[in-house]
Amino acid sequence: MKLDQLNVLRAVVETGSVKAAADQLNRTQPAISQALKALELQTGTELFDRSGYRLELTPVGKRVYLQSLRVLTEAEDLGQLIKHFEKGQEETITIAVDASTDLNALTPVLSKLQTNFPETRVVLRPEVLSGAIEAVKTETAAIAISPMSSIMLEEEGFDYIPLGKSTLRNVTAPSLRADMDNPKKLSDLRRFHQVIASDSGQAEGMFDREIGVQKGQRRWYVSDLHTKKHLLIAGLGWGRLPEHMIADELKQGRLCEIDLPHTHLAFDVTIYAFRQSKPIVRAVAELLWREFKAHAA
Known part of the structure; x- marks a missing residue:
């Protein structure tokens, strides 16, 4: 069974006749008929009912046709993939x-x-x-x-x-903000847990220290910012998050910014x-x- 034969089968089904399929594939009608006969010989049964004006698939023909569509699609995808790599494009x-x-x-x-x-x-x-x-x-x-x-x-x-640019803001739940009782300095936050996203790298150079974390600070660590955000909304700590991640929560009052008169916590990054x-x-x-x-x- 060859891809060419399956392609002929698809063309005959889609166009409804040997003549139309021949025109579509730029082949002669005898060549189309021969390809169909060879396919039927290999499957051991007739794929078309030729008793009417228009060719109709037999029950077996329908199953072969549907399976052939999957085969042809995979073959075409493979052809595209090969062309992709031939052009030196990354896998x-x-x-x-x-x-x-x-x-x-x-x-x-x-x-x-x-x-x-x-x-x-x-x-x-x-x-x-x-x-x-x-x-x-x-x-x-x-x-x-x-x-x-x-x-x-x-x-x-x-x-x-x-x-x-992006702005990072220190936020917490309103309930925890109330418990903080109007903090004036960063040291006033030490007894409240700071939720910190763990560094996914080796933390060399300027990263070889916990930026924005003071000594003696109670802290929890998470591996991603979505978990951090969830904990902050639940009132389990405070911490810094990018503005675009918390805009809705700030607007809805589910989070509030920690604004200290003597410490500028929010900052812009590029x-x-x-x-x-x-x-x-x-x-x-x-x-x-x-x-x-x-x-x-």
Whole structure:
């Protein structure tokens, strides 16, 4: 059984006649009839009822036809995949994305990638703190998106593109805020548990300390920001979260900001796309980088 025979079967069923199928496939009618007969010989039964004006599939013919559609679709997908690799396009591309990044800023770029390279598998690898920069350094990710210091990116020798700003705010549930009894200094928060997202990297350089965590602070650790947010809403602690993650909760009064008169807790960060300065440039990674530049512009 050959793919060509299955293709002929599909054309005859879709067009309703040998003549129309021959026209569609740019073949002669005898060639179409011969392919059908060869297929029927291999299946050991007639696939069409030829007693009427229009060819109709027999019960067995319907089953063979439906199965042939699946086979042809898989064969066509395989052909596209082979062409994809022949062009040197990546089978998989990994993008390290810091958990605090607003994904709404990335979706237009990812949508274009999906349209242009449908055969490439995209892995969005969630990271916290130094995890994104480590992923690029170890080349386990082609590109990273993360709040970062431009000075640190230059020290690492990375190419980088600023994509936008994000504001991080210290928040807690209104019930816990009331228990804090109008704190004036950061030290007034020590006896209330600070919920901290654990670093997914090796915490080297500027990350080799807990930024924003004071000595003696009671603390809980979580591995992701969604768990952190859940604990804060439940009144189990306080902590810093990006504004886009908590805008609705602040508006609804489920969270409130901790604003100390003598300590500025909220701060702005710049979100960067960054990569190795001399990457092995391939089509998918290059499209991503080009689109991030366009987005920044």
